[in-house]
Amino acid sequence: MRTAHFVLKTAAFQLAAVPTLVAALCIAALSLPASAFAATLTLKLTDQDGAAVDDAVIYITTIDGRHQASMPQTVDVDQVNEMFVPHVRATTVGSLVNFPNSDHVRHHVYSFSEAKTFEVPLYSGVPAEPTLFDKAGLVTLGCNIHDHMLGYILVLDTPWFAEVRGGSGAIRDLPAGELAIEIWHPRLASGAAIQRTLTVGANETATLTEQVELRPERTVRRAPRRGSSRY
Secondary structure (H helix, E strand, C coil): CHHHHHHHHHHHHHHHHHHHHHHHHHHHHHHCCHHHHCEEEEEEEECCCCCECCCEEEEEEEECCECCCCCCCEEECEEECCEEECCEEEEECCEEEECCECCCCCEEEEEECCCCEEEEEEECECCCCCEEECCCEEEEEEECCCCCCEEEEEEECCCCEEEEECCEEEEEEECCEEEEEEEECCCECCCCCEEEEEEECCCCEEEEEEECCECCCCCCCCCCCECCECC
């Protein structure tokens, strides 16, 4: 009888311990860093001549058909040698964008784009306030003084994106699943973002290799110098 009683007590202890064990495993899983379950998507991008592509953006619209809202950022678009730097900037809805002027001439930044119409009147240095970009879409930048200056801000409603430099871009810390991917460049011959679908597993790195056709780069005559300075 003692043996039977001991067995029953042992079984009861084991059953009682099950919820505690499950809870401990859950806590241990939650304590692991998010990167332990994260995937990475890398892009290798070339043009029709096989040259590495700059100034593209890769982003993910949904994972397993689900969308996740983005978080606002604060980013810069500088002006160097009478060019917007970077030429293409990706950011998220609700972000603040600073337009520092690193040139020795003044600029007047503006856009008439549907996603954001604004202007930063003629200035040098750093404007007192950043500009809020509160709507998703493409914003084309210009300078009211220097017509050759052209830049782009792609405002996205997704937390998963990367700017492509030297033909490469990477989006890290992704949930595993089926990715709905878009690749955008201001000179895509098709005029529309390229769409792809790819499935990536947890802790896996998936590489997407694409060759795109780009239109010739637009060239605009620079304003003539006025004496030793331009403006």
